[in-house]
Amino acid sequence: MNLELTGRFLGDATLGLFGAGHLGRAIAQGLLAAGLPKRRLAICRRGSIETDRALSDAGLAEVVASSEQVARRSRILLYLVRPQDYLAMQGLELRADCLVVSFMAGVPLQNLPANVAAAQRVRAMTSAPDTLRQRDGLAALYPADNPLTRELLASLHLKIVPLRRESDFHAFTALGPCLPIALTQWEGLGHEIDDAELRQTAERFELPDYDSILQWAHRVRPRRLSDAERKRYLAQAATPGGVTEAILHALTSGMNLSAALEQGIKRSRELAIG
Numbered sequence: 001m002n003l004e005l006t007g008r009f010l011g012d013a014t015l016g017l018f019g020a021g022h023l024g025r026a027i028a029q030g031l032l033a034a035g036l037p038k039r040r041l042a043i044c045r046r047g048s049i050e051t052d053r054a055l056s057d058a059g060l061a062e063v064v065a066s067s068e069q070v071a072r073r074s075r076i077l078l079y080l081v082r083p084q085d086y087l088a089m090q091g092l093e094l095r096a097d098c099l100v101v102s103f104m105a106g107v108p109l110q111n112l113p114a115n116v117a118a119a120q121r122v123r124a125m126t127s128a129p130d131t132l133r134q135r136d137g138l139a140a141l142y143p144a145d146n147p148l149t150r151e152l153l154a155s156l157h158l159k160i161v162p163l164r165r166e167s168d169f170h171a172f173t174a175l176g177p178c179l180p181i182a183l184t185q186w187e188g189l190g191h192e193i194d195d196a197e198l199r200q201t202a203e204r205f206e207l208p209d210y211d212s213i214l215q216w217a218h219r220v221r222p223r224r225l226s227d228a229e230r231k232r233y234l235a236q237a238a239t240p241g242g243v244t245e246a247i248l249h250a251l252t253s254g255m256n257l258s259a260a261l262e263q264g265i266k267r268s269r270e271l272a273i274g
């Protein structure tokens with residue numbers, strides 16, 4: 001399997017997913033497809049009926065555990081709750097040697113309510129679940145030199161975009177992972193896409209190698225969707241209260257594409273303050 005480092009690091013422990021929503025389920029399925037044995041995986045949720053049904057449909061019912069069990073047993077913990085719920089694991093006792101990987105938009109590593117040292121905290125920002133299923137997603141990583149997280153993201157077929165500063169996540173989130181969704185909505189509203197304008201916006205926020213991100217967004221964005229299909233596509237990608245939702249709201253209220261993407265950056269910064 002291509003998760004050798006992860007397997008060795010876990011030993012008898014599990015890889016825990018804290019949060020079983022759109023992204024959590026896609027990551028769990030991707031890790032199993034990459035060869036992680038089911039007995040090494042555990043996933044917890046708050047307890048909504050819809051989530052339990054979706055977990056069952058995804059073949060993940062048998063890896064569901066309580067949040068206490070996930071905290072206690074995991075040596076790698078992927079944190080996948082909404083940014084507004086970033087305190088969800090407060091008070092839970094993690095293993096002292098646990099590596100915590102946060103996938104939350106906005107929220108900085110220092111705000112994680114986890115009893116682990118700074119060196120055991122990593123942030124990743126992936127593209128939406130549909131791109132994971134297509135095996136053509138991207139993910140920013142900070143700090144970028146963490147080999148375990150690199151292996152996990154690579155096993156999900158995510159192209160890794162290393163970030164030099166944690167604050168770069170704000171612009172990356174809006175102008176990278178959110179871009180296919182924003183483009184879909186922009187075209188759905190009847191507008192033309194102007195790549196030159198997008199490049200200029202990315203330059204203002206000092207995002208390197210933007211051409212490859214732009215090409216990726218055009219490659220993965222769905223075409224010729226019916227209204228119902230577009231609605232479903234947007235729902236799986238927009239976490240309520242999150243960055244994508246802010247961009248979609250700005251577009252619907254009449255802003256142009258670049259201005260709407262900047263609203264996403266603003267929303268990410270707001271989430272960082274809490």
Ligand SMILES: NC(=O)c1ccc[n+]([C@@H]2O[C@H](COP(=O)([O-])OP(=O)(O)OC[C@H]3O[C@@H](n4cnc5c(N)ncnc54)[C@H](OP(=O)(O)O)[C@@H]3O)[C@@H](O)[C@H]2O)c1
Nearest residue numbers: 019020021022023045046047048051081083088104105128
């Ligand atoms: N969706 C995307 O495209 C995407 C892309 C990149 C990054 N992200 C980031 O990924 C995170 C998750 O996004 P999402 O779209 O997957 O959100 P989501 O569908 O709303 O899922 C959030 C999950 O967190 C669980 N949860 C909330 N409080 C909990 C608690 N106290 N204990 C255990 N579980 C708890 C929820 O459980 P219940 O379902 O039982 O309520 C739910 O399963 C967000 O921070 C977002 O910024 C999302």
